[in-house]
Amino acid sequence: MNNEMIIEDTKEMVRYKLLNEGSGHDWYHIERVWKTAVTLAEKENADCFVVELSALLHDLIDDKLVSNKDEAVEEVRYWLDSAGVSSSDGEKILEIIENISFKGGNNKKLHSIEAQVVQDADRLDAIGAIGIARCFAYAGSKGSPIFDPEVSVRETMTEEEYRKGKSSAVHHFYEKLFKLKDLMNTKAAREIAEERHRFMEDYLAAFFKEWEGK
Numbered sequence: 001m002n003n004e005m006i007i008e009d010t011k012e013m014v015r016y017k018l019l020n021e022g023s024g025h026d027w028y029h030i031e032r033v034w035k036t037a038v039t040l041a042e043k044e045n046a047d048c049f050v051v052e053l054s055a056l057l058h059d060l061i062d063d064k065l066v067s068n069k070d071e072a073v074e075e076v077r078y079w080l081d082s083a084g085v086s087s088s089d090g091e092k093i094l095e096i097i098e099n100i101s102f103k104g105g106n107n108k109k110l111h112s113i114e115a116q117v118v119q120d121a122d123r124l125d126a127i128g129a130i131g132i133a134r135c136f137a138y139a140g141s142k143g144s145p146i147f148d149p150e151v152s153v154r155e156t157m158t159e160e161e162y163r164k165g166k167s168s169a170v171h172h173f174y175e176k177l178f179k180l181k182d183l184m185n186t187k188a189a190r191e192i193a194e195e196r197h198r199f200m201e202d203y204l205a206a207f208f209k210e211w212e213g214k
């Protein structure tokens with residue numbers, strides 16, 4: 001198979017798997033990350049083939065989506081092998097998606113430009129107009145309120161506190177969304193992030209004004 005066919009087949013496989021996913025990692029999240037990653041890859045001169053496949057596959061081994069991560073990694077490895085992806089590209093792709101999905105305070109800088117681009121594209125989808133929508137959708141799916149004025153807005157809320165419903169969608173802006181702009185790896189992503197960041201600030205300013213009945 002040529003590269004274009006490999007990407008097309010991978011796209012169809014991922015689309016089928018995630019079409020009805022309900023936790024904010026649905027197919028359209030992947031499609032946006034894929035498109036954004038291509039835009040960034042072109043600007044940053046990254047290897048487009050590795051970037052595209054990594055973007056398409058990046059959530060298939062997320063432990064929020066799969067019960068057995070090792071098995072999921074093996075499935076992706078098998079998929080790439082069978083599609084005829086070279087083992088050197090395959091290893092690069094697996095390393096990228098493993099690093100990106102790794103959570104828990106792991107903020108180490110990714111070394112390859114391909115990994116940086118895919119991580120930036122994933123993070124860009126968490127901010128701006130789409131990011132706001134995903135944030136409220138996620139909070140709704142966990143039974144959290146849109147905002148809770150009884151809880152102070154601070155930056156130290158743990159995942160555990162969120163899960164216990166001690167938080168709100170608006171708190172998540174301070175916990176994570178407003179921090180993402182400064183975590184972008186590439187210049188191209190930082191520029192996009194700055195615009196989306198401002199949009200979120202304007203959005204919350206309007207939100208709090210309305211909250212006060214003004």
Ligand code: ADP
Pocket residue numbers: 023024025062064122125126131134135136138139162168169172176
């Ligand atoms: P990623 O896309 O990096 O895997 P997550 O799985 O952490 O991100 O989150 C998926 C989406 O849900 C993101 O848009 C994120 O901002 C949002 N989200 C995650 N945790 C919360 C939360 N506690 N409250 C509101 N939104 C959240």
Ligand code: NI
Pocket residue numbers: 025029033058059122
């Ligand atoms: Ni993602």
